[in-house]
Amino acid sequence: MTQTRPGGRFQPVRRLRTSAKRDRRCPRPPGGKAPRTPLAYGTVLAVLIVALAAAGTAALAWGSVNIPPTDVVDILTGQAHGPSPYRTIVLDVRLPRVILGAAVGAGLAVVGTTLQALVRNPLADPFLLGVSSGASAAAVSVIVLGLGAGMATTVTIPTASFAGAFLALLVVYALAREPGGGFTTTRLILAGVAVSYVLAALTSLILVVSARADHLKEVLYWTLGGLGSARWDMLALPLTVLAVGTALLIALARPLDLLLVGEEGATVLGLDTARFRAGVFVLTSLVTGVLVAHSGAIGFVGLMVPHAARMVVGAAHRVLLPVAALMGAVFLVVADLAARTVAAPQDIPVGVLTALTGGPFFLWLLRRGRAREGAQA
Amino acid sequence: MRLHVEDLSYETPSGRRLVDAVSLAVSAGETVGLVGPNGSGKTTLLRCVYGALRPTGGRVLLDGDDLADAGVKARARRIATVPQDGQTGFELTVRQIVAMGRSPHKRFWEGDTAADEDLVQGALERVGAAALAGRAFARLSGGERQRVLTARALVQEPAVLVLDEPTNHLDIRYQLEILGLVRGLGTANLLALHDLTLAAYYCDRLYVLDAGRVVASGPPGDVLTGELLAKVYGVAAEVVVHPATGAPTVTYLPGTVGEPRA
Numbered sequence: 107m108t109q110t111r112p113g114g115r116f117q118p119v120r121r122l123r124t125s126a127k128r129d130r131r132c133p134r135p136p137g138g139k140a141p142r143t144p145l146a147y148g149t150v151l152a153v154l155i156v157a158l159a160a161a162g163t164a165a166l167a168w169g170s171v172n173i174p175p176t177d178v179v180d181i182l183t184g185q186a187h188g189p190s191p192y193r194t195i196v197l198d199v200r201l202p203r204v205i206l207g208a209a210v211g212a213g214l215a216v217v218g219t220t221l222q223a224l225v226r227n228p229l230a231d232p233f234l235l236g237v238s239s240g241a242s243a244a245a246v247s248v249i250v251l252g253l254g255a256g257m258a259t260t261v262t263i264p265t266a267s268f269a270g271a272f273l274a275l276l277v278v279y280a281l282a283r284e285p286g287g288g289f290t291t292t293r294l295i296l297a298g299v300a301v302s303y304v305l306a307a308l309t310s311l312i313l314v315v316s317a318r319a320d321h322l323k324e325v326l327y328w329t330l331g332g333l334g335s336a337r338w339d340m341l342a343l344p345l346t347v348l349a350v351g352t353a354l355l356i357a358l359a360r361p362l363d364l365l366l367v368g369e370e371g372a373t374v375l376g377l378d379t380a381r382f383r384a385g386v387f388v389l390t391s392l393v394t395g396v397l398v399a400h401s402g403a404i405g406f407v408g409l410m411v412p413h414a415a416r417m418v419v420g421a422a423h424r425v426l427l428p429v430a431a432l433m434g435a436v437f438l439v440v441a442d443l444a445a446r447t448v449a450a451p452q453d454i455p456v457g458v459l460t461a462l463t464g465g466p467f468f469l470w471l472l473r474r475g476r477a478r479e480g481a482q483a
Numbered sequence: 484m485r486l487h488v489e490d491l492s493y494e495t496p497s498g499r500r501l502v503d504a505v506s507l508a509v510s511a512g513e514t515v516g517l518v519g520p521n522g523s524g525k526t527t528l529l530r531c532v533y534g535a536l537r538p539t540g541g542r543v544l545l546d547g548d549d550l551a552d553a554g555v556k557a558r559a560r561r562i563a564t565v566p567q568d569g570q571t572g573f574e575l576t577v578r579q580i581v582a583m584g585r586s587p588h589k590r591f592w593e594g595d596t597a598a599d600e601d602l603v604q605g606a607l608e609r610v611g612a613a614a615l616a617g618r619a620f621a622r623l624s625g626g627e628r629q630r631v632l633t634a635r636a637l638v639q640e641p642a643v644l645v646l647d648e649p650t651n652h653l654d655i656r657y658q659l660e661i662l663g664l665v666r667g668l669g670t671a672n673l674l675a676l677h678d679l680t681l682a683a684y685y686c687d688r689l690y691v692l693d694a695g696r697v698v699a700s701g702p703p704g705d706v707l708t709g710e711l712l713a714k715v716y717g718v719a720a721e722v723v724v725h726p727a728t729g730a731p732t733v734t735y736l737p738g739t740v741g742e743p744r745a
Contacts, residue, residue, distance in 0.1 A: 228573065357592040364586060366573045370535045370566040374561030375639075376587035421573040424594070 145323055147425050148420055154432035158208065165204045165443040166196050170451050203336040206344065207442045207456070208435035209409075210333065213348045215434025216427055217390045218408025219415070223362045223423065226284070227294055228413065229471060232271075233405035235294070236301035240274025241267035241398035242328040243305040246415055250316040264343060268395030270305075275391055276302055313376045331404035331457025333442050343425050344400050351393040352431055358386070359423035364420060404438070406458040406464020407471045411437055413471065423469055484642045485546060486671050490676075492540035493527050501527040503695040504541065507673075511642065514665065514672040515611030516686035516703075518679060520716050524695040525675040526647050532673065533564040533645045545643065559587035563641035565632040565649060570681040574619045578629050581606060606634035609664060611657065627651035633661055643671045650681065681740070683707055684730040691715060707731045713740045 166182075173192045180186040183198045214232060221230040221237075232238045244266040262381040281297035306329070313325050327335070331440045355362070363383050364372040372379050416429035438456065441463075487507045493502040502524045509515045517525045532543050534555065543550045550558055563584070581603045582595050595603075607613045610630040615623065615740040620631065629652050636644060644665060650658040658678075662685040665672050676682040682689060683703035691699040691706060693715045699706045704724070712720040712733070719736040 223573075231613070231701065358590050360586055360593070363575070363579070364583060365581065366575060370530075373535055373555060374533050374559060374562075374564050374566050375583055378555045389687035416574065419602050419643070420579075422579050472661075 112406050133418060136278070137166035147276050147429075150429055151432065154429065154436060157436045158432060158439070161439040161443070162204050162208070165207070165439050166200045168443060169195075169200065169446050171195060176382060191363050195370040198338070202338050202341055203333050203442070204439055205341055206336040206400060207438045208318075209331050209348050210397045211407055211434035211436070211438025211441075212431040213344070213393050213397045213434070214404060214407040214438075215415070215430040216348075216352050216355060217394050217410035219412040219423070220362065220390050220426060220428045221336045222410070223365050223414055224278075224383060224390075225294060226365065226368065229295060229409070229468070231406060231409035233403060234302075234409065234468075235298040236278050236305060237271045237391065237394050238398050238403035238405065239302040239305040239329075240270040240272075241395045242403040243274075244270025244395075245399055246309050246325050246328050247312055250318075250321050257418075260340060260343070264396045271393035271395040271398065272388065273388055274301055274305065279387070288430070288474060327455065328398075328402040330455035331402035331460070332445075332453070332455035333401055333438075334453055335400070340400060344396055348395055349397040351389055352427065354389060355386075356424065356427045358382075359427065360414040360422040362386075363421075402455070402457060404460055406460045406467065407434055407438060409442075409471075410464055410467050484671060485509070486643050486673065487544040487547075487672065488528075488532060489544060490541035491528065491531055491538050491543065493524075493536060494539045495529055501695055502531065502538075505690075505692070505695070507690050507697065507698055507700070508539075509643070509671040509673050511671050512669050513688070514674065514686050516682040516689045517673065517675040517692060518677075518682050518689055519692035523692040523705055525692055527695075528692070529564070529645050529647050529675055532643075533562050533566075534558050535566065543736075550569070552586045556587050559639065561641055562643045562645060563636035563639035564645040565629070565636055572709070575622070576616070577607070577612065577618050577620050578603060580620045580631060581635045581638055584635040587639060602638050602640075603634075606637040607631075609637065610634045611660065626654060626657060629653055632658060633664075637668075641670060643673070644668065646672070646674045648675055648677060650676070650678065673698070679712075679733045680709060680731075683732070684728055704731050707733060717741050 123451075133451065163175055163178055166178045167173045171192075173196065177186065177190075177192055178196055181190070181193055186193060202411075206298050217237075218231050221235060222228050224230070245263050247270075248262050271280040278294070278297045278429065281300070282294040284293065309325065313321060313322055361377050364375050364377045364380070365382075367375075369379055411434040412426075412430050415433050417424050418423045438460075441459050442456045445454040445459050448454065488505060488507045490504045490505050490506055491502060492500065494500045505524075505528055507712075509514070517528065519525055527536065531538040534550065537551070545561055550562075582599065584606075585595060585599045585602070589644065604613070604616075607616055610633050612627065612630045612634055615627060618626065625630065629649070631647065632648075636646075646665065649661055649665065653661065658681065662674075662681060665674070666685055674682075674686070676686075686703060688701060689703050689706045690697050691711065698715060699711055707722050709720055709722055712718055712722070717740050719738060719740050721734045721736060722731050724730065725732040725736070
C-alpha cells in the first residue's frame with residue numbers, strides 16, 4: 107500500500123465542503139434535482155424492464171380466458187408439454203397484441219418526447235398536434251376510396267399514414283410558427299386542434315360518401331385507436347421502424363438537447379436548426395405514420411409518458427428517450443389489458459382509455475404551466 | 484488571431500437600417516467595448532458577428548476567412564457568446580447546460596468524456612457557480628443564469644468571445660469578477676456594455692455607436708469625453724481620470740442635454 111500523497115488528503119475535505127455548501131443553500135433540491143449517477147439510470151432501466159416483463163405476462167394471462175401465469179411462462183419458455191388449448195391463445199392471439207402494444211406505446215412516447223423538444227413546448231403530442239389524425243385520415247382514405255388498389259394494404263396503408271402524418275405536421279408547424287420563429291402554447295394547441303378537426307371531418311365525409319357498412323367498423327377503429335388487429339405477420343414493419351427510429355433519435359440526443367435552449371442558443375452552439383428540424387420532422391412522421399397504420403390514433407400516450415419520464419431522469423435526451431420508450435411500452439400494455447378486461451367480453455378501444463386518463467392529465471399540465479408562467483412574470 | 488468586421492450593415496425586412504457600414508477589429512488578447520445608447524445597434528451588430536443574424540451588407544472575417552462561408556458548427560468552434568433567449572420550459576441541470584458548450588467540438592452522437600467534465604467543472608468554478616451544478620437551470624435567478632451561460636461560453640474554448648451586456652443582472656462583485664475573467668482569457672473579446680466606467684476600466688479600446696454608425700473609437704481616455712456623452716447620450720457628464728484606477732470615470736450631472744432622443 108503506497109502512502110497517501112499530501113494532495114490526496116485534501117480531496118475528501120474539499121468534497122465535503124462543497125456538499126455542505128449545497129445543502130445549506132438548498133436544503134431540499136427542487137424537483138429532486140440531485141446530480142444523477144449512472145447507477146440511478148441503470149436502476150431505472152432495470153425496474154422498467156422488469157415492469158414490462160410483468161405487464162406482458164399479466165396481459166398474456168388475463169382476458170376472456172384466464173390462464174395461470176405459471177402456465178404462460180411455461181408456454182413462453184417452451185416447457186409446456188403436449189398440445190394445450192392455452193398455447194394458441196397465448197402465442198397466436200395475445201402475444202402479437204402485447205408486442206404491438208409495447209411497440210406502439212414505446213413509439214408514441216419517443217415521438218412525443220421528440221416533438222416536445224422540437225417545438226420547445228411540453229404540451230406537444232402526436233395526437234394533439236394533429237399528426238396522428240393526419241395519419242389515420244390518410245389510412246381511412248386508402249381503405250374507403252380504394253386508393254392504391256392492386257397493391258398490398260400492408261404497404262399502402264403505412265405509406266399513406268406516413269404521408270398524412272407528415273403533411274399534418276407541416277401544416278400545424280406553419281400555422282403555429284410566429285414570425286420570430288417561436289411557438290406559443292396557445293398557437294400550437296389551436297393549430298393542432300384546428301387541423302385535427304378538419305381531418306376528422308374529412309374522415310367522416312369520406313365515410314358518409316362511401317356509405318358501406320363494412321367500412322364503418324374499420325374507420326371507427328382507426329379513429330378510436332385499438333390493438334385488436336394484431337397478428338404475427340404484420341409486426342415486422344412497425345418493429346423495424348420503431349427500432350431504427352428510436353436508435354436514430356437516441357443518437358441525436360445531443361442536438362435534441364440543444365433545441366431545448368432555444369433557436370439562438372442552439373445556433374451559437376453550432377446546430378443548423380432549420381436542417382435538423384426538417385430531418386427530425388420526417389423521422390417522427392415516419393414512426394407515427396407506421397404505428398398509427400397498425401393501431402389507429404391512440405392519444406395522450408405521447409403527452410403523459412414523456413412527462414413522467416422527465417420527472418424520473420431529467421430532460422437530457424440520451425437517458426430520457428430510452429426511459430420514455432420503456433415507460434410507454436409498459437403503459438400501453440397495461441392500458442390494453444385494462445381495455446380488454448374492464449368490460450369483458452367487450453373489447454374497449456384502448457384509445458378511449460388513454461383519452462379518459464390523458465384528458466385530465468392535459469388539463470392539470472395546462473394549469474401547472476400557467477401557474478409557473480404567472481410565478482415567473 | 485484577429486476578428487475583422489468590414490463595412491457591416493443590417494437592414495430589417497421592412498427596410499430599417501439598424502447597423503450602417505460598421506468596421507472594427509479585435510485582436511487576440513484584446514478586449515474591445517461597444518458602447519452607445521439604447522437602439523444604437525449594439526445588439527444587432529453582435530448578433531451578426533456571432534451568427535444569429537445574417538448581415539445584409541459587409542463581412543465578418545476571422546483571420547481573413549469570411550464567416551458566411553463557414554458552417555454553423557465551424558463558427559461555433561471559434562466564436563462563443565451568451566445568447567439572450569436562455570429560457571427553457573424543460574428542466575436541465577446547470578451542469579447539463581454548461582456541458583452543451585462542448586457540442587461544436589463533437590460529432591452529434593458523441594458523449595462527454597472525463598476531460599469534458601473537467602472543463603465543465605473548471606468553468607463553473609471560474610464563474611463562481613460550482614455550487615449550482617446540480618440545480619435546475621430554469622429555477623436560477625437572472626444573475627446566476629448569466630454566470631452559468633458565461634461558463635458555457637468558456638467551455639466552448641473559443642478564439643473570440645462576443646458578449647452582449649455580460650454584467651446584466653449581476654451584482655457589482657460578479658460584474659468585476661466576470662469582466663476580469665474575460666479580460667484574462669487571452670481571447671479576442673468584443674463586449675457591449677452599458678456602464679461606461681466599467682467599459683473604460685476593462686476595455687483596451689471602445690467603439691461608440693449611435694444610430695447604427697461608429698461615431699468615435701479609440702482608447703477609453705480619448706473616446707469618453709463630456710462633449711461626446713452630451714452629443715451621443717444627451718446627458719451632461721464629467722469625465723475624470725480616477726487616481727486609483729488610472730482609468731476615466733464618468734460622473735453624470737443632473738438634467739439632460741438637448742432634445743429627447745427618438
